[in-house]
Amino acid sequence: MPGETCSGRRPEGRLVVNRASATATAPLPPGTPVEPRRDLFGRVNAVAVLLVVVDVVAIGVVAAALSPVWAGAVAAVLLGVRATRRLYRRRLWLSWLHDLPRSVIATATAFALVTGVTLVFGTAPETTSDVQWAILKFTAWSEPGRLFVFAFGRWARRRFNRCDRTIVVGAGKVGATLATSMLQHPEYGLRPVGFVDPAPALDPKVLPVPMLEANLAEAITRVGAGSVVLAFSRAADSPLVNAAITAHRLGCAIFVVPRMYELYQDGPDVERLRSYPLTRLSTAPTSRPSWWVKRAVDVVLAGVALVALAPVIAVCALAVLLESGRPVIFRQVRVGMDDRTFVLYKLRSVRITDQDDSQSRWSVVGDRRVGPVGRFLRRSSLDELPQLWNILKGDMSIVGPRPERPGFVREFSAVHDLYWARHRVPTGLTGLAQVHGLRGDTSIVDRSRYDNYYIANWSLWLDARILLLTVGELLCRRNR
Structure with a gap:
C-alpha cells in the first residue's frame, strides 16, 4: 500500500532509440491490444488427460476391496502425490522408461504417507496390510496403462499430425x-x-x-x-x-x-x-488455475476492507474537505494489465490549482501544494484506500506492480529494458518492489527488476509474503 510516485529525480539510464518494432523479438508497444489464445481444445493435452484416466481406473479397481473411507484416502493421496510430482504434465518426449523413476518415487511416497497415517490412528494390522497391498496393486495396474498411453500418444502424433x-x-x-x-x-x-x-x-x-x-x-x-x-x-x-x-x-x-x-x-x-x-x-501466471483463487481472495479481502475501513475513509475525506474543499476523491488515468488504461481513485492530498498537471508532473518532496492533512495521508498511505474499489472492479489486484501514468509508461519503456513487461499481470495496491523500500525517490530500474521477478516467480504464497511484509512496513514505518 505504500505510495508509488517518484520525486523530482528523472528516471535512471540514458535515452536510447527504441528499435524494437523492427526486430524479431520486439516487445508489444504500449497500447497494443493483447489477445491470447482462447481455444480450450488447443490447451487440453490428450496424453495428460489419458494418464489421469488410467490412474483413476487403476485406483477404482484396487480400492473396491477397501472401506469407503480408506478407498477415498488412498485415492486422494495417490492422485495428490502423483500430481505434485507432475506426472500429469504436458510433455514433448513420450517415454515411459524416462518417466518410470518419477512414477515409482511418487507411488512410494504415497505408500509411506498412507502407512504413516495408519500407524498414527492405530489402525488394525489387517487394514494396514490391505491398504498397502492396494497401493502395490495400483502400480501393477497403472504402469502398463501408462506404457500404452505413451505408445498411443506417439502413434497419434505421427498418424494424425496432432502437433x-x-x-x-x-x-x-x-x-x-x-x-x-x-x-x-x-x-x-x-x-x-x-x-x-x-x-x-x-x-x-x-x-x-x-x-x-x-x-x-x-x-x-x-x-x-x-x-x-x-x-x-x-x-x-x-x-x-x-x-x-x-x-x-x-x-x-x-x-x-x-x-x-x-x-x-x-x-x-x-x-x-x-x-x-x-x-x-x-x-503465464494469469493462465494458471491458482490465479482464479487470487482473484477470489482479492474480491473478498477488498470487500471486507472497504466495509471495515469505511469510517476511516470517511474521517479522512472530511479532513481533506476541511483543508482544501472539494473534490475529496482524486481520479487519475493509470496503465494496467496489457497496457489498458483505467481510472485510479485516491483521497486527494494536493490542493487544487488552476492547472491540472497530475498526468505529467512528478510528486516532489516538499511540494507546497501538500498541506498537513495531505502529508499525513501520504505518510500513512491512507490516501490509497479508495483503490480497494478499483480492486473490486477488477482494474487492480491487492498485490502486483504499482500502476503508473501513461506518459511515464511510454518514457520508461523507451529508456529502461523490460519496463513494458510489468504489464503482464494486473497492477496492485502493494508490490514486491514497495516492500523492499522502492518508493518515492528510488530507482525505476530496480522497481522494474523486482516487478518482473514477481511475475516470473508468482505464487499464492509469494502474495501472502508480500502482504505480511506490507503490514510490517506500515506498522514499523520503515524506509519512510
Missing part, C-alpha cells in the same frame, strides 16, 4: 536442426511453421520452413502458433527475453535452447527433442 504449430526464433544452425527434427519426428508434438529472425545466419532458401515477418507478435497471430522455440540468433538488438515475454503474453508455450546445451542435464523443467535439451518456461 502444436511452432515458431523457431533464431534461423541459425541450431534452429534449422531443431526444425528439421520436428518435421522428421512428429512424435515430439511440435510442427514448425516458420522462422523469425531479423539477422538469419543461414540463407532462407536452405531453411526447412520459411521465414516469417520480423515481428514475433504478428507472426504468432497470423500463423496461429501455440509454441515458440528460442534458439540462438546473431541479431544484436534482438534479446530473447523480449521474445519469451511476448510469446507468454500471447498464450504460447515457450521452449529455450540453453547455452552450453551439450553439457545440459535433464531436470524437472527440461524437455528433450532428440538430442537437444529444451527448457520449458512456466506458463
Whole structure:
C-alpha cells in the first residue's frame, strides 16, 4: 500500500532509440491490444488427460476391496502425490522408461504417507496390510496403462499430425536442426511453421520452413502458433527475453535452447527433442488455475476492507474537505494489465490549482501544494484506500506492480529494458518492489527488476509474503 510516485529525480539510464518494432523479438508497444489464445481444445493435452484416466481406473479397481473411507484416502493421496510430482504434465518426449523413476518415487511416497497415517490412528494390522497391498496393486495396474498411453500418444502424433504449430526464433544452425527434427519426428508434438529472425545466419532458401515477418507478435497471430522455440540468433538488438515475454503474453508455450546445451542435464523443467535439451518456461501466471483463487481472495479481502475501513475513509475525506474543499476523491488515468488504461481513485492530498498537471508532473518532496492533512495521508498511505474499489472492479489486484501514468509508461519503456513487461499481470495496491523500500525517490530500474521477478516467480504464497511484509512496513514505518 505504500505510495508509488517518484520525486523530482528523472528516471535512471540514458535515452536510447527504441528499435524494437523492427526486430524479431520486439516487445508489444504500449497500447497494443493483447489477445491470447482462447481455444480450450488447443490447451487440453490428450496424453495428460489419458494418464489421469488410467490412474483413476487403476485406483477404482484396487480400492473396491477397501472401506469407503480408506478407498477415498488412498485415492486422494495417490492422485495428490502423483500430481505434485507432475506426472500429469504436458510433455514433448513420450517415454515411459524416462518417466518410470518419477512414477515409482511418487507411488512410494504415497505408500509411506498412507502407512504413516495408519500407524498414527492405530489402525488394525489387517487394514494396514490391505491398504498397502492396494497401493502395490495400483502400480501393477497403472504402469502398463501408462506404457500404452505413451505408445498411443506417439502413434497419434505421427498418424494424425496432432502437433502444436511452432515458431523457431533464431534461423541459425541450431534452429534449422531443431526444425528439421520436428518435421522428421512428429512424435515430439511440435510442427514448425516458420522462422523469425531479423539477422538469419543461414540463407532462407536452405531453411526447412520459411521465414516469417520480423515481428514475433504478428507472426504468432497470423500463423496461429501455440509454441515458440528460442534458439540462438546473431541479431544484436534482438534479446530473447523480449521474445519469451511476448510469446507468454500471447498464450504460447515457450521452449529455450540453453547455452552450453551439450553439457545440459535433464531436470524437472527440461524437455528433450532428440538430442537437444529444451527448457520449458512456466506458463503465464494469469493462465494458471491458482490465479482464479487470487482473484477470489482479492474480491473478498477488498470487500471486507472497504466495509471495515469505511469510517476511516470517511474521517479522512472530511479532513481533506476541511483543508482544501472539494473534490475529496482524486481520479487519475493509470496503465494496467496489457497496457489498458483505467481510472485510479485516491483521497486527494494536493490542493487544487488552476492547472491540472497530475498526468505529467512528478510528486516532489516538499511540494507546497501538500498541506498537513495531505502529508499525513501520504505518510500513512491512507490516501490509497479508495483503490480497494478499483480492486473490486477488477482494474487492480491487492498485490502486483504499482500502476503508473501513461506518459511515464511510454518514457520508461523507451529508456529502461523490460519496463513494458510489468504489464503482464494486473497492477496492485502493494508490490514486491514497495516492500523492499522502492518508493518515492528510488530507482525505476530496480522497481522494474523486482516487478518482473514477481511475475516470473508468482505464487499464492509469494502474495501472502508480500502482504505480511506490507503490514510490517506500515506498522514499523520503515524506509519512510
